[in-house]
Amino acid sequence: MKKALLLLLFSIATYAQIDKVEPPFWWSDMNLSDVQIMFYGKNIAQNEVSVSNGIIIKGIQKTENPNYVFVTIDTKNASAQNIVFTFKNGKKSFTKNYELKQRKENSRFRESYNSADVIYLLMPDRFANGNPNNDSHPSVTEKYNRDLPGGRHGGDIEGIIKNIDYLNELGVTAIWSTPVCEDNDENYSYHTYGQSDVYKIDPRYGTNEDYLKLSQELHKKGMKNIMDYVTNHWGWKHWMMNDLPTRDWLHQFPEFTQSNFRMTTQFDTNASEIDAKNCMDGWFVKSMPDLNQSNPLVLNYLIQNAIWWIEYADLDGFRVDTYSYNDKVGISKWTKAITDEYPYFNIVGEVWMHDQAQMAYWQKDSKIGEIQSFNSYLPSVMDFTLHDAFGTVFNEDKATWDKGIVKVYENFTNDFLYPNPNNLLTFIENHDTQRFNHLYPDFKKYQMAITLIATIRGIPQLYYGSEIGMAGNKDKGDADIRQDFPGGWISDKNNAFTASGRTDVQRQYFDFTAKLLNWRKSKSVIHSGKTTHYVPENNVYVYFRYNDKETVMIVINNSADKQTVKTNRFAENIQKFTSGKDIVTDKVIDLKNEITIDGKSVLVLELKK
Known part of the structure; x- marks a missing residue:
């Protein structure tokens, strides 16, 4: 009984040599299959390191600080599983479990944020x-x-x-x-x-x-x-x-x-x-x-x-x-x-x-x-x-x-x-x-x-x-x-x-x-459409976002005064459109001759034929 207790205490003391493991776990089926695991603990570098389940250690790097050891393993063909690292110093040894998790399906090809967001x-x-x-x-x-x-x-x-x-x-x-x-x-x-x-x-x-x-x-x-x-x-x-x-x-x-x-x-x-x-x-x-x-x-x-x-x-x-x-x-x-x-x-x-x-x-x-x-x-x-x-x-x-x-x-x-x-x-x-x-x-x-x-x-x-x-x-x-x-x-x-x-x-x-x-x-014309903009006149900026299906005309009046904008200048974008519906007010604006816009205001017009 006394011998068993001593062995238990020894096991706890030696296991305590590991204070940090980073990354704390990894995944199977990763493109980055060579994983460098950092083990940190008192004089951890004095140990020889091995790993179970046929996992290959590709490199062990020690530094001037004996409290670190960096162990690189190859997980390329490994399945999701628990593996065991063994640290041995002479006759003394201890182990540390490490998990390779199952990767989420299609994780590699996850979508990210883009101009639609x-x-x-x-x-x-x-x-x-x-x-x-x-x-x-x-x-x-x-x-x-x-x-x-x-x-x-x-x-x-x-x-x-x-x-x-x-x-x-x-x-x-x-x-x-x-x-x-x-x-x-x-x-x-x-x-x-x-x-x-x-x-x-x-x-x-x-x-x-x-x-x-x-x-x-x-x-x-x-x-x-x-x-x-x-x-x-x-x-x-x-x-x-x-x-x-x-x-x-x-x-x-x-x-x-x-x-x-x-x-x-x-x-x-x-x-x-x-x-x-x-x-x-x-x-x-x-x-x-x-x-x-x-x-x-x-x-x-x-x-x-x-x-x-x-x-x-x-x-x-x-x-x-x-x-x-x-x-x-x-x-x-x-x-x-x-x-x-x-x-x-x-x-x-x-x-x-x-x-x-x-x-x-x-x-x-x-x-x-x-x-x-x-x-x-x-x-x-x-x-x-x-x-x-x-x-x-x-x-x-x-x-x-x-x-x-x-x-x-x-x-x-x-x-x-x-x-x-x-x-x-x-x-x-x-x-x-x-x-x-x-x-x-x-x-x-x-x-x-x-x-x-x-x-x-x-x-x-x-x-x-x-x-x-x-x-x-x-x-x-x-x-x-x-x-x-x-x-x-x-x-x-x-x-x-x-x-x-x-x-x-x-x-x-x-x-x-x-x-x-x-x-x-829902506006792909904004997310990925082309842009044509016009040199501002009287502090009014006009630009168009357009694709094969839709055209949006944006008018921004940075002047403090009401402005009137002649529409014939924008004929290359207005083309056969005759009106535009303002998405904010729902008002329909006639595009045939001119647009009047209040000072310090905007129009976002979905163009209509």
Whole structure:
């Protein structure tokens, strides 16, 4: 009996050598069949490693840190099963079970988001509190404090799930949630871009199972789940920070070195080496250690983690944070690995630049990148130059050569630079910019902006709350542009999630947005039709979306005054059409001679013969 007890205690002690296994499990029948499994535990590298069931070990990599060992196995012809790793050091040994799961049927060929979608960007902590019991959690430091503008307010995954019907009614077809993995910073952790465990949902949002449930509930409504993925950095509280696998897992300097944020150094032929290095290798902020994607172990870790989340949570796409700050060779390999595994998977990168040629450099198959033999393999980038125009254009009532609605027109004249302009993400604002309704506290200007992104080429993205008139001033701090959605908390007096709970102003914004976006859902002419636009006159912009079956004419009057537009100028697109029905008001407009349009207003006309 005593001997058996000693053996049991020995077994427990040796098994405890494994503190982490990542990925925690994998799947059979994956394109990425060589899986590199990281085992972490005290002096784990001192052991010899073997595996059961005829699985082949293709490589064992140890580093200068004896607490890590990276074991690559070949799963190409393996079925779904449990396998056993044996770790042996002399006469001592212990085992660890590892599961290869059955992959979902047709998982490889999952559809992703595209120009037929409208994406809704939300911040879970600020959207809705569906489960007050997880507002704080003993495993993480920062606790619930809704009174603190930059604190944890209690929004969670369950809050999103409970309001899917609201999103569906609004007419959006996909959600992009800011990161949901654990962020264990002491404060200001609600945005979760400083992740401390990239295989674990932040417990204040819920569990991994809750995140999978979110995808499942969205899919029931024909909607999509887009994960905000961070490749450039982790949080300084990431569990590895106390015991890095290798010193060069991160970019390290003799003293703290912040990125110079000059992304142009990534392709500038005149750039100095030090400037390029500081852009890519410098840390975003002190609390966000910069990951070294040129280290093969790091790169493979990030690739496998991304694929793991797609497969586990049944994801429909990625948005990648600070894409152009990464090592560009490393991030292109990461992107290609994802799209090799999932050929139709869409990924949009945050390339926050102010020049179309520079942004186009980062889109897949760019002719500009080809000059330097570079291909990012990134399907989509965000249309920041259009966002730049939105920042001022609607206050420019008088048109000049370079002011007024011509700014929007000029943005689209450079579409030839992009390999795929219809796969650009268009937006009037996001979680890092000024709130549109703060810049323009005018419903008519909101109408113009939302009509533009709903009817031009690309994939429109709406920022939570704008559809009910929410504002916020970034000059007061980020928390002001990330306020709580009214009605997301039981104690809220105003519940904008319901028609009866909305104020008159909220109802005005919501009803217009919902009518426009729900109309858009079935309009292939908007999703994939061609575009012809006309040089603005008197601050009036006219463009057409058309295909073989349908033509839509959009008229946007950015002037403060009523304008009359002669229709003979647009004969090449109007052709034999004689009238147009405005999809917002249902009024029929005669196209024979001229159109009159009120100041600061829009017409979206389905043309009729």
